[in-house]
Amino acid sequence: MKPSLAKGTRDFTAAEVVKRRFITGILQSNFEIFGFQPLETPSFENLSTLTGKYGEEGDRLIFKILNSGNFLDKIPSEELAERNARILTPKISEKALRYDLTVPFARFVSMNHGQLTFPYKRYQIQPVWRADRPQKGRFREFYQCDADVVGSESLWQEVDLVQLYLKSFGDLKIPVKIHINNRKILAGLAEYAGIPDKLMDFTVALDKLDKIGKEGVIKEMSEKGISADSAAKLDFLFSQTGDALKDLAALKERLRESETGTQGAEELEFVLLKCFELGVLPEQIAFNITLARGLDYYTGAIFEVKAEGVDIGSIGGGGRYNNLTEVFGVKNVPGIGISFGLDRIYLVMEELGLFPENTNSKVQYLFANYGEKEALHAMKIMEKLRARGISAELYPDGGKMKKFFSYSEKRGVENLVFIGEEEINDNTVTIKNQQDGHQITVPLDDFLG
Incomplete structure (x- = not known):
């Protein structure tokens, strides 16, 4: 049978892995x-840990693992005959598999909060x-790069996470706009x-605005x-001015009878004002009143990051989730977190040509x-190079120079090293x-320097 990849998954070549590590290296450094602090959790969780946390649509997208x-x-035949997936x-x-x-982080905090x-x-x-459903920039297996803070309700966390987003994407040289809203406003x-x-129902429909447009959102509602x-009362949502503080002021007037809505508007106003005072430019952050992020656990600020000049959807997102650990007792x-979409960031950098040339995985010296x-002599020299962090490789097949040159070209080796009888006797090396x-x-x- 001809081998194939599972739909929505990918293999990564050496060149791709090096570029992905370039991205995660910058993110890890900024984190x-x-x-x-770093944390790792298992690739799979108890199904009961995951279900009920992402909304009805999210629950349907969880990959379940069959019992061994x-x-x-142990399933009664009458239940099997009913073919009821929920039961x-x-x-x-x-x-x-974790969604x-x-x-999983909330589960970890709940289990270890005393320590x-x-x-x-x-x-x-x-x-x-x-x-x-796999499509451009959307896969069934993909990496997330998350940063979360739990144990503080301070809005300075929101401000700091905006700074983290802008520094990280600035280091990656990706022009972005951070879209921000508040679930209390919704x-x-x-x-x-x-x-x-x-x-x-309202927020799930609104969250699809970019995909299905205004008419599609109204139809779904x-x-x-x-x-x-x-x-009709919500029609104004689709015609904002783009001036964050002006739109927010107009919204506060509409929400003056809603205590929750007013609180959300005031929280968002604080975040925006402090960001602007810290030097964030209006073109870098936008109050997006239609941003909903259709996950059940968000309770306050919500973020979504989009790359400018590239039609690929969001490359980051997150928000505040003050009640998440309550489901674990x-x-x-309180908590807040953001995520960087590694796979989409990669696609954006490829499309915009932002990867440095030195991200290619190349051997510096091929012997x-x-x-x-001669091979033994070369290996002794290579040992000293490697000890200094210099990449070096010996072509394994002795005497096959035609294959040696072909291999070096395909690998993109920077320098070829020749050590024959004459070089050994003279204690020299020949480099091309x-x-x-x-x-x-x-x-x-x-x-050897």
């Missing part, structure tokens, strides 16, 4: 500069899995429109039982192999630069 053995043995799934699957890094120092700041760079809007009981009158642990004696073709013979001591 630590901003005071975050004959998992159907059968928890009986045949107790584990699932994101936030819920942690709060505010606890952690970063995590690991793969996650979603049973989504709750206030639901009250304003007379649909507080339809908050989740109608399908979810939101009346035309309520939808631990109360009063020719003239035979056993692959780029300009220049070849010199130098004393071995000079070569």
